[in-house]
Amino acid sequence: QQPVQSPQAVILREGEDAVINCSSSKALYSVHWYRQKHGEAPVFLMILLKGGEQKGHEKISASFNEKKQQSSLYLTASQLSYSGTYFCGTLDRGSTLGRLYFGRGTQLTVWP
Amino acid sequence: DTGVSQNPRHKITKRGQNVTFRCDPISEHNRLYWYRQTLGQGPEFLTYFQNEAQLEKSRLLSDRFSAERPKGSFSTLEIQRTEQGDSAMYLCASTSQETQYFGPGTRLLVL
Numbered sequence: 001q002q003p004v005q006s007p008q009a010v011i012l013r014e015g016e017d018a019v020i021n022c023s024s025s026k027a028l029y030s031v032h033w034y035r036q037k038h039g040e041a042p043v044f045l046m047i048l049l050k051g052g053e054q055k056g057h058e059k060i061s062a063s064f065n066e067k068k069q070q071s072s073l074y075l076t077a078s079q080l081s082y083s084g085t086y087f088c089g090t091l092d093r094g095s096t097l098g099r100l101y102f103g104r105g106t107q108l109t110v111w112p
Numbered sequence: 113d114t115g116v117s118q119n120p121r122h123k124i125t126k127r128g129q130n131v132t133f134r135c136d137p138i139s140e141h142n143r144l145y146w147y148r149q150t151l152g153q154g155p156e157f158l159t160y161f162q163n164e165a166q167l168e169k170s171r172l173l174s175d176r177f178s179a180e181r182p183k184g185s186f187s188t189l190e191i192q193r194t195e196q197g198d199s200a201m202y203l204c205a206s207t208s209q210e211t212q213y214f215g216p217g218t219r220l221l222v223l
Contacts, residue, residue, distance in 0.1 A: 002154075032212070034214075039219075040216065040217075041214040041216045041217050042155065042203070042214045043114075043214075044114075044212070044213060044214075047210055047211055049210065087154045087155070089154075089155075089212075097160055097162075098143060098160070098207065098210075098212070099145075099157050099160060099168065100145075100155075100157065100212065101157070102154030102155050102156070103154050104152065104153055104154055105152075105153075105154050
């Protein structure tokens with residue numbers, strides 16, 4: 001039930017783009033993306049609630065392919081502040097309690 | 113700052129001692145979750161409250177763990193007879209609809 005994230009780590013130069021993928025073996029109701037900096041709590045980025053939905057947050061956007069049970073997070077023109085670990089959390093279709101399953105995270109490092 | 117607060121932020125204890133953590137959710141949020149996070153992992157679900165009712169507990173939550181949410185406001189998580197394997201970050205999250213907002217966490221180290 002834990003989603004699988006890829007890649008495990010990404011190293012970028014400032015201004016480069018990155019894509020982080022999240023896939024589940026279960027039918028999904030929603031996908032939640034968070035960024036966590038070392039020693040801090042996860043910070044909510046965005047939620048995708050229905051298949052095909054795309055959302056944006058500054059230069060960070062995401063898509064949700066309900067049929068493939070996958071979501072992707074797109075970071076464009078990366079900034080130093082984007083460094084951190086990105087987690088996807090998935091809510092299974094049919095869940096009534098809102099319990100999220102989180103992937104192991106993708107560590108993103110942006111260098112100047 | 114998400115509006116969710118947790119205390120203490122850090123706790124060091126000796127094996128066998130009891131510890132209690134507190135979470136104050138965003139005031140209008142009726143749902144509250146506890147997660148545990150170890151190094152290199154994502155948060156793992158522990159338990160869930162809707163108002164004062166504890167509706168689900170993970171199998172990760174052994175008998176040494178207990179959580180309460182009296183009056184549907186703040187919540188406490190107690191670990192009895194702590195073990196070294198309990199060392200982790202304990203996160204609380206609250207929500208009223210879909211988005212879960214996390215508190216800063218309590219980092220527990222069991223010596």
